[in-house]
Amino acid sequence: MELTIEQLAKKLGGSLVGPGRAVVNAVGPLGSAKPTDVTFYNNEKHREALGTSQAAAVIVSTPVEALDKPQIVVGDVNAALIEALCLFAPPLKGPTPGVDPSAKLGRSVVLGQGVSVGANVVMGDNVRIGDGTMIGPGCSIGENSTVGSHSRLDANVVVYHNCEIGNHVIIHANSTIGATGFGYSFIDGAHRLVPHNGGVVIEDYVELGANCCVDRAKFGNTIVGAGTKIDNLVQVAHNVVIGKCCLVAALAGISGSCRVGDGVVIAGQVGMADNLEIGSGATLTAKAGVMNHVAPGEVVMGIPALEYSKARRVVVSTMNLPKLVEKVKALSKRIEQLEAAENDKK
Amino acid sequence: MELTIEQLAKKLGGSLVGPGRAVVNAVGPLGSAKPTDVTFYNNEKHREALGTSQAAAVIVSTPVEALDKPQIVVGDVNAALIEALCLFAPPLKGPTPGVDPSAKLGRSVVLGQGVSVGANVVMGDNVRIGDGTMIGPGCSIGENSTVGSHSRLDANVVVYHNCEIGNHVIIHANSTIGATGFGYSFIDGAHRLVPHNGGVVIEDYVELGANCCVDRAKFGNTIVGAGTKIDNLVQVAHNVVIGKCCLVAALAGISGSCRVGDGVVIAGQVGMADNLEIGSGATLTAKAGVMNHVAPGEVVMGIPALEYSKARRVVVSTMNLPKLVEKVKALSKRIEQLEAAENDKK
């Protein structure tokens, strides 16, 4: 796709400051944008990079003074950036609509309109797929499971039986939904698996990364709430309930039966004990080891995780601990001297 | 499946206290059980929840006094719970016995009786599969590898060549058994892969989660001992030997050539240096970074991991470190005053 800057400004609903004749065909960041790229500017600390950027034009929220470059002024740079990236997305053929002849569908499978089922897909009995949904090659969907409309399962995703995946959901390649959770009872000298009669519910607009695991529940359902976005290699254990619009970064692990509120941010490599309650709006910073409930809006850090300001004091004082050791040594000497002086007097 | 409480008590080998006519069709936990669920009670701290539970009946180990609900008294609540969950498991058709026509089997493949081989399975030459074993769709099993009897490989599991998987083993979807380990020698300015001539042995009754990796050995075998259960997204490196009946939780990593005893518990996100000896019955608590051998029965915690009581003292004193800093500051002032007094005397 090629557009003049003027055309692009119109499509983004923005107003143009400067000449609009030049043609752009891609989006690039300030530092590496080419002369045929449009770039974007949403952070004053990049003002210098903006000055030297080779981009043909820049998307801004307020006109930048003394800038020798066409500017497209929009209400929300991030939203305009998403639109521009969609406009200039590399052209792809995408998946072919219809069911690939190599796909193997069980009995009573129901497919909506415009569904695409890739090569070598396997679906059990009673699977239902909503309108416009794309099931990538090599996916396996267990009996009685459903995928809503306008969703996308990429290659080799495995969904076990009795799982419910909503509308506008994206699940990236090699992820596993509905494997049995890690629940054992030690009986007669052996770990015996507790049957997992429950399922998984992935609500609308959830996006799951590649090679993720969401385990099925023992009872009821493991739930990932609407609009929640999960990165790669994340573990969501059995009976976890994640609220709406959360963010979960890579390699995080959410243990069994944890209840995570809405809008929670779980950073990379976070782990947590099971059965915890994480309040809405909480933030668990990277690598936190969460051992206790977290209040709504609270930010926690560290292993074990503490409230942020407390954790910060602990971290700072730990970093300075070698100095403290020296200080105590010095104090000890001064006390010895005082004691010696005191003894002299006796 | 529907049963009267009386019928259920009989099936569980329990004795009934209270009326047995009502019908139940599922198991539910105390808090969310429906009026057609049987629930279970094995922890006094849930006594209040038991009182208000809507469940039709409860499985207990000793009769609970003053409870207005039928009770099924059994010897072991956990064992009865497993039985009840099996009884009320959602009915599934399960995999079809026989070999799916799309499966591609190498030469001299030997399949036991009642084996189910799913769609698009690929097996190399000389693969042998024991009686009653189910190979899920999209699995790939390399030449000379064997899977024992009554085992289950879920969809898209990959087993490389020369691996040996025992009886009654479960491997969840998207796991990888027998990839080459991470072993390199730096020669002439490049990392050169050390060939891994060894294999993997997964013993009987092992259960492996989804998206796990068990690497093949350089020499001999990487071994996962009988009855060991491994959660999702776990890394077992080359030449590791894990004993019997261990538990390994999600996102843990067991480094090359570690020898883990029997009955070891490795919690979530644990990591360890290579070549370590972890004694039988040891526990590595969540997120531990184990740098040294661990004695049998020992519990270790922290990064670097220390013996539990020692680690606890370190953690507690670290949490209180900001107070210690204040205390030292105050002591320092008092010493200054003492010194000033001392100087005045001179």
Added chain:
Amino acid sequence: MELTIEQLAKKLGGSLVGPGRAVVNAVGPLGSAKPTDVTFYNNEKHREALGTSQAAAVIVSTPVEALDKPQIVVGDVNAALIEALCLFAPPLKGPTPGVDPSAKLGRSVVLGQGVSVGANVVMGDNVRIGDGTMIGPGCSIGENSTVGSHSRLDANVVVYHNCEIGNHVIIHANSTIGATGFGYSFIDGAHRLVPHNGGVVIEDYVELGANCCVDRAKFGNTIVGAGTKIDNLVQVAHNVVIGKCCLVAALAGISGSCRVGDGVVIAGQVGMADNLEIGSGATLTAKAGVMNHVAPGEVVMGIPALEYSKARRVVVSTMNLPKLVEKVKALSKRIEQLEAAENDKK
């Protein structure tokens, strides 16, 4: 393969010390080598084990005195070990050359000479595969992506569209290359995915473990530099640039837009904040939580990561913190006594 010790010495370009008639057919480590194994010795701390090893012969770099065993003296034990392991590798049929009839190739796919395409492979339009490359069963390669010559993608690897994989690359089973990165903008109360118009470049001689994820870039490419080796279950986020000849161990996570130099060692379960610069030759020790840029050659440790010697002092003093607490308590008492003495005088 069976060889006399003499034949083996010749093949390894080594000189033989001792008799050469005995036959060996495998390589084994000192402790567990059988009488038909050749073993290797490259570390003096194993001198005792060498004395008791059952191996028929040993590969050494300098002749060991008073050793009752044939020795093959070579310039580089590690290099000779690799050669010996190749010689004695278990014989495998390996993948069949040619395209399996069940593979599904898009339009304008170009395959080099001697390519092997396994069962159920799916390739989009315009995919190009270089000479001698093997694509394992169940792999999916998106449109416009390329794989160079003499590379190997093991079973069920997924490569998305517009990715570029070099020559002599190995990607182990169930890994995912080119999934969309974890980039969202919060707009009108929802996390909206930022389209990822970029791709992934995996350079020559890279080896990637099983169940790894390398996300595609928003702009430009996520790059893994030539000769870099990555273990299992590793996350490489969008727009990361990894240099040449790095090592990245299992369960590590490299966050968005990090720039990692050449020869960097990233140990297991390391995590890092996004947009960091890790200098060439740096080492990030196991479980490090890297929050800041790391200078070339620097070794960092801990959460948050500090320069090694500094981190070591912090760790050691933290381990001794309970003692420091006691010490401060004792000092406090001595100050009290001094103060009491001082008060007595007033």
